[in-house]
Amino acid sequence: MSIERKDEHDHGEWLREKDLTPIESTFLTTLIWMDRRFRIVDYLEILETLYYRVNLQMPKSHTEQYGLDNKFWYWYPLYALGSFSTIAYVVAAISGALLGFYYSPSTAAAQGDPSAAYQQLTLIMTDLNFGFMLRSIHRWSAQVMVAAVFLHMLRVYFTGAYKEPREVNWIIGILLISLTMVFGYTGYLLPWDQLAFWAGQIGVEMSLSVPLIGEWVAQLLFGGFSLSQSTLQRMYILHVFLLPFVVTTLIAVHIGIVWMQGIAEPH
Ligand code: HEM
Structure with a gap:
């Protein structure tokens, strides 16, 4: 997950080109608005890395190991x-x-x-x-x-x-x-x-x-x-x-x- 930080004008153009549904474009516009102010994408990435680190260092559960999730x-x-x-x-x-x-x-x-x-x-x-x-x-x-x-x-x-x-x-x-x-x-x-x-x-x-x-x-x-x-x-x-x-x-x-x-x- 990575959104390049461009200026606001670039993002408007980029969003229009994508042919998104109103819900998708509202979500992305809000995300970009928040990200420009609070760097939330950076923080989400830190959380994502943390999630993978924690999961990697833990031994796999029996369920995961033998693919029993759907039992x-x-x-x-x-x-x-x-x-x-x-x-x-x-x-x-x-x-x-x-x-x-x-x-x-x-x-x-x-x-x-x-x-x-x-x-x-x-x-x-x-x-x-x-x-x-x-x-x-x-x-x-x-x-x-x-x-x-x-x-x-x-x-x-x-x-x-x-x-x-x-x-x-x-x-x-x-x-x-x-x-x-x-x-x-x-x-x-x-x-x-x-x-x-x-x-x-x-x-x-x-x-x-x-x-x-x-x-x-x-x-x-x-x-x-x-x-x-x-x-x-x-x-x-x-x-x-x-x-x-x-x-x-x-x-x-x-x-x-x-x-x-x-x-x-x-x-
Ligand atoms: C406010 C009370 C409690 C809450 C909200 C709570 C919440 C949870 C939740 C959501 C789980 C995930 C697995 C599941 O849902 O069965 C869990 C697992 C667990 N809980 Fe609780 N719990 C509480 C009280 C207790 C008590 C009283 C004990 C035992 C003395 C306990 C011991 C454990 C253990 C050992 C696990 C891991 C079980 C496993 O990995 O299968 N919890 N708890």
Whole structure:
């Protein structure tokens, strides 16, 4: 792939001579426009070289070596569970970001009223257009993600795909499934309803039961030994800021490693 850098006049002439369809000529005009400003062709070439270098230095997978790509088990649906987890994560992230426009992590309430957080949720469910749908999409995608990640882990285990040279990805996977559950737990507390409150209470007590550092853990994760505004605020920051950042990075590294190593076949 190489486009010579001529001046704009030359490119216009060159494009007209080629007898291109409107889509092709729009694509090329945009590419040339971008390239003249941001040298994107150079960067694409660097990426292309990197792609070939990485692929060359990796041993060929069994599938490639014996030309098995079109065998049915290569596309066996169980092998798509990792991608299914990724899709569920992306849906949860987008719907969560939209819910974030309406939610407020506040336990403040007038005497006898539910907390501000719960009231915002009621507003999302009853007054906001498509709010009920948005919240349902978020909850369902989160639950589908947990199930998909778990099944993905089973398929990796039962096909022996965790073995050399894929140990690092197995360990990243353990981190990912743990963080997926922390995602679920922190999200579960956000409505600040009865379920959330008692799940929070169990969390505090579990933290306190850790030998030696229990009090410190409860303080760090829940902002004290009983539930308060600090608890909800910590759950909120974990759920909408820290976890998305860490999990997105880990998923990118995880999939990057799959790309470098190729997918293992059933043994
Ligand atoms: C957020 C969670 C996760 C995401 C988004 C994810 C994503 C993926 C994707 C897209 C693949 C490509 C192959 C496939 O789809 O089956 C893959 C492969 C792999 N995953 Fe995950 N994964 C996650 C969690 C886990 C967990 C919990 C483990 C195990 C503890 C794990 C271990 C592996 C290993 C070892 C491979 C390589 C498998 C092979 O080469 O056949 N992953 N992952």
